[in-house]
Amino acid sequence: MKGMDKPVKYAYFPGCKIPHHLPEYGQSVETVCAALGIELVPLEFNCCGWPMRHDNELASIFSAVRNFAVAEEAGLPILTPCKCCFGNLKYAESRLAEDGKLVVLVGRLLAQDGLAMPKSINVSHLLSVLDEQVGVELLQRQTATPLAGVKVACHYGCHALRPGNVTGFDDPLAPTLFERVVTALGAETVDWDLRLECCGHPLRGRDGVIAESLMRKKLENAASVGADIIATACTYCQLQFDKERDGLMLNDPLRKAPPAVLVTQLIGTALGLDASVLGMEKNCIPWRVPVLQDRTL
Amino acid sequence: MNFFDIGFIIASVVCAVGIVRRLARWCGKPTSEVSVSSLSWHRRLFLALKIFFLEILLLGRTCRTGRIRWLAHCLVFFGFMGLLLFHAMDDTITARFFPAYESTLDPWQFLRNLFGGMTLIGLALMVYRRVRLRSLRSLTRFQDWAVLLVVGGIILSGFLLEASKIMSPAVFDVMVYDYFIPEDGSDITALKAVWAKKYGVVFPEEISDSDDVFENGLSLNEDSCVDCHSDTTSAFISRPLASALHPLAPALNRSRADEVFWYLHISLCLIALAALPFGKFFHPLTTPANLMARLGRRDAAKDDVPSPAIRGLGIDACTRCGECSLHCSVGPAFSVLGNSNILPSEKLISLKGFESEASLSGQALEAFAEGSRICTECLRCTDICPSGINLQDLWMASKKAVSKVAPDSNQAIRLMEISERAAPFGECSLPPISGLADNKESYLACVQCTTCTSVCPVVAVSEDPSRDLDLLPQQIMNLLRMGLKEQTLGARMVWSCTTCYKCQEHCPQNIRVADVLYELRNTVATRLREGECADERDG
Amino acid sequence: MIKDDTIYDVMVIGAGFAGMAAALFASAQGLKVVQTGATGGIDFSTGFIDLMGVHPMEEGKRWNSPWAAIDAAVKDYPKHPYALLKRDEIAEAIDTFTDFLAQNGLDYVGHSERNSRALTPAGTVKRTYRVPKTAWKGTLALESKAPTLFVDFHGLKGFSGKQLVETRKRNWPGLKTVRIQFPSGSGELYPEHMAWALADPAVREKLVAEILPHCDDVEYVGFPAILGLNDPQQVVAQLEELSGKHIFEIPTMPPSIAGPRLRAVFDRGLPVLGVRTLSQKMVTGVEKLGDGSFQFAVGSGAAASTVNAKSAILASGRFFGKGLRADRNSVSEAVFNLPVVQPGNRDEWHLHEFFDHKGHPVNMAGIEVDEQLRPLNAGQPVHDNLYAAGAILAHQDWMRMKCGAGLAIATAFKAVKAMKG
Helix, strand or coil: CCCCCCCEEEEECCCCHHHHHCHHHHHHHHHHHHHHCEEEEECCCCCCCCHHHHCCHHHHHHHHHHHHHHHHHHCCCEEECCHHHHHHHHHHHHHHHHCHHHHHHHHHHHHHCCCCCCCCCCEEEHHHHHHHHHCHHHHHHHCCCCCCCCEEEECCCHHHHCCHHHHCCCCCCCCCHHHHHHHHCCCEECCCCCCCCCCCHHHCCCCHHHHHHHHHHHHHHHHHCCCCEEEECCHHHHHHHHHHHHHCCCCCHHHHCCCEEEHHHHHHHHHCCCHHHHCHHHCCCCCHHHHHCCCCC | CCHHHHHHHHHHHHHHHHHHHHHHHHHCCCCCCCECCCCCHHHHHHHHHHHHHHHHHCCHHHHHHCHHHHHHHHHHHHHHHHHHHHHHCHHHHHHHHCCCCCCCCCCHHHHHHHHHHHHHHHHHHHHHHHHHCHHHHHHCCHHHHHHHHHHHHHHHHHHHHHHHHHHCHHHHHHHHHHHCCCCCHHHHHHHHHHHHHHHCCCCCCCCCCCHHHHHHHHHHHHHHCCCCCCCHHHCCCHHHHHHHCHHHHHHHHHCCHHHHHHHHHHHHHHHHHHHCCCHHHHHHHHHHHHHHHHCCCCCCCCCCECCHHHHHHHHHCCCCCCHHHHCCCCHHHHHHHCCHHHCHHHHHHHHHHHHCCCCCCHHHHHHHHHHHHHCCCCCHHHHHCCCCCCHHHHHHHHHHHHHHHCCCHHHHHHHCCHHHHCCCCCCCCCCCCCCCCCCHHHHCCCCCCCHHHHHCHHHHHCCCHHHHCCCCHHHHHHHHHCCCCHHHHCCHHHHCCCCCCHHHHHCCCCCCHHHHHHHHHHHHHHHHHHCHHHHHHHC | CEEEEEEEEEEEECCCHHHHHHHHHHHHCCCCEEEEECCCHHHHCCCCECCCCECCCCCCCECCCHHHHHHHHHHHCCCCHHHHCCHHHHHHHHHHHHHHHHHCCCCEECCCCCCEEEECCCCCEEEECEEEHHHHHHHHHHHHCCCEEEEEECCECCCCHHHHHHHHCCCCCCEEEEEECCCCCCCCECHHHHHHHCCCHHHHHHHHHHHHHHCCCCCEEEEECCCCCCCHHHHHHHHHHHHCCEEEEECCCCCCCHHHHHHHHHHHHHHHCCCEEEECECEEEEEECCCCCEEEEECCHHHCEEEEEEEEEECCCCCCCCCEEECCCCEEECCCCCCCECCCCHHHCCCCCCCCCCCCHHHHCEECECCCCCEEECCEECCCCEEECHHHECCCCHHHHCCHHHHHHHHHHHHHHHHHC
16 A cells, blocks of 8 residues: 655644543554555644633643644644644634734743744644645545445534634635545545534533533434434544443434544545554444445445 | 660551551542453463563663663662662571671672662762752652652761771770780780771771781781671772761761761661651552552553552552653643642642542642643553553542532532622622733624524523523623623633634624633633632622 | 635635625636635525615615616616616526525525515515525415414514514404414524524424414414524425425524525535635735736635635625725725725715615715726726626615615626626
């Protein structure tokens, strides 16, 4: 299997939740990137700052900017598979650009750690790298077992998409990036009303009722349009649609709603990679057998 | 009963009581859900052997965190263990295996210096690391210095004891009295000449340095002393130390420094024994035990949920090396908020307090709760911990427990009555955070079109928005532009915002609705942590 | 700064009716289209497509034939943008536009020769050219004076069945109204959320069960426009099946559900046609390159980008759309700094009375164009590859003349046609 003509190299920013709470994402990201010729360099980053943004903006921004400084010392752009990490890193970038006082404050904190204010900031979400660096053509070429007939509901996730002028991810009202990537694997994408809505995970632990209602609405909507699976490209969204959903009552019909699949597991499957290297057995709501058994794989 | 026996008994009792109390604390916890990974017995045995050699004897985990630290620890570990086994416990161990054992004979004399030297170098490296790393320095507490001080004191006092004995004529006299039968008066003089020159004793009187006398002394020494006394040059630290102290020797000898240093050395050893079950002094026992209990795991998987006793062991296995805090993912939050409970090594101490019967209260509890909350459960501390503590499991368990007794700002708001929420911090005068919410320009363009509310998914799934959310996004914006910020802070809409940014994205007037809601949450969090407003409310 | 290397045939500046229509027509012509624009115009639409409803404004005269109204308006305002369009061009523009909406599940209905009479939430009757299919039966009910039930909801503001009945009962006797609890959610309600809830067929069943006891003696049931977010026709069809009555929607106060429905069609439909959409981004600068093409600076922050296009259609609207900017002294155009036809000084912008029937002169301000819809400066086109369409055009007060959507769609059509040559 061959990757891109020119290998691309990124500082890998998995974020805090992958190692313990969603190792299958880390595993499948690393496997798939290696297969596609994306070199991921592990650096010791700290938290992106998103979880603490509810408490203290300065802590959140400093946390984010410290990562930029670490990446700049290594001379690498950052790649993150988590949309909340991506969103907060971009938010910090935008805040630095608009607030000179903040730059001074953060610069002082960086200096305490022996770091310098980064001159350039370069952060990408995995999906953008797949779309722009790898490209749809290469994904198509490398697809060994096309996911023909699999109906995928792409779940965009909020923090990469909005606010569009901060994240610059895709058209915030009419995005097409995720569908482009999934279609390249031979799968079919479905249009669904709640495609761009929130998964509800950010409210876990803060307002459980709304967190679950949001999850229900989305799952019901995806089911009603005949999706086989919901594709995610964000640690928190997957946690919500897989791990948190697994906490529902055993007889809850939503357990039967389309299972959530990490985009890297989907790509890995299309590339013909083994289920075990994609961490598939760790998914709480299994998808590979129920969804793919009738298809030629 | 002499000083040593009395001291030893007291120290042993303190130590035994301390250990029993610790064990009782580990085992006294109510049993919780435990799961044990399903390993075969031979797999376990293999792992146990592996852990014993690689992780306990060779300190493999410490090596992962840094070469210098590993070197320092190895030096102290092997040096101190060596001294403990063959020197401190010479009666029980060394003399049994080596019947001709005498502490003043080589190799023992040499080994004592070697092990002591190793320990001292190791300790020096440790001190250097603590002083050199700014972030570690700020975390270093009394118990960290105490361990270094006591262990270092034992070794240093030992060397001083040895050096003072080397130069002491009083000790020489006692030995001569006990083991030497002079045939005439010149024999003592001859022996003194040899011991002054060769062994480094510093006599108050002038010692003859004629060759005849020295020759005679040598043969006497050969007959009576060398069976029990190797040349003190093999005491390659104590002897040079004695030489260095030569100018002070008369004074030291007069004041019987050897006895003073003996008392010091023994006292420090007894203090160390008594302190063993307290704080960091316990780690030489608990850390290996914990490493064994973990069987080499560095994760906190669901198939390996420890029992309360193992949890207790884990808490006590901390060596306070600070590696977890140096690598903590939310370390930057500590830099900004200054709450050391954000860092794992420090939070662990609070956790001990939280779990103890007295528990925590007031500021200490709030600080611990904040630290618990900010932790992102990234597993890094657990992965890196050289003692193999399952910190992840401790954090996840304590997070739940502490949130019940110390509500965060979100819970605090939700616990309020409607009337309290209407203006929860009416009297507070803390300055604004970053100014979006307090700046009227932020909403100048608002036309109250309700787009923010219409697109809000939280309002959409809420059964009765005005009942469950208090205010809707456009109402919050309206209050803010009228300068009524206090009335928005307790609105549950602010706290139930899912941060999806649809309001902000869809606003036709580019008002940063979601950013403003974040800022309102920040405002309350800051006010609660500063405590001023809460006091005003309670008072 | 993101750099897009594509050279587009046309940049459409604006995402209201005119911008959406221009992007649609241009891509249908096989042009490579890029579109920018923030939420605004279309999001506040009632969902009706007006051609021309009122003229002269001061008399408030309403017209049954939009074509006659257009002729009359053009006669009195020779520079009205409609003067630049032929009747069949206007008709073709509207048909193409509504065909596209229909393909995407949003059918429009109307007569070819005359306006339809549609109900407003205030109970008044508005003359409009095309109405959404889900509102169509309301026009039939109004026409036939059939017995009708208006349903409204506890907690939904700006829509009162009682007011509808009171306003209309004089010449429409068989009217009644009922206020019910919405089956999913209570307290303060918003149309979009109610529409969201009705995606669940169980909620639809509950809704019908709530109204059936009040339906014995009526043929039609009118609801506020909440019946489904993106599939209102299916929702209405199911309600009709369950209730056995004719069901229709009456628009609510803006922002109503009509906006999101229209926007969804374009957000989903335009990328499929190959249009590159840069939603929620404003053009912040423009430069004319040596070869005559434009280079635009678009958006701000992380989303800032440059876009190259051979030509451009300016459909940025007026003040709310931010196409025109008003400062203390004058009105200016935001992107190209085009000359704006406007009252001589600020005192003349507004009449004394806020509700003056004549309409305020500033609401006729805008860009003057030639017959090819190219903006003019001193009678000459400013750029031969720049066109303007929609509300930004001068010499019309679409809000009072009730010609907004029609004018926007038709001028967009004409601009694309002129650009194609």
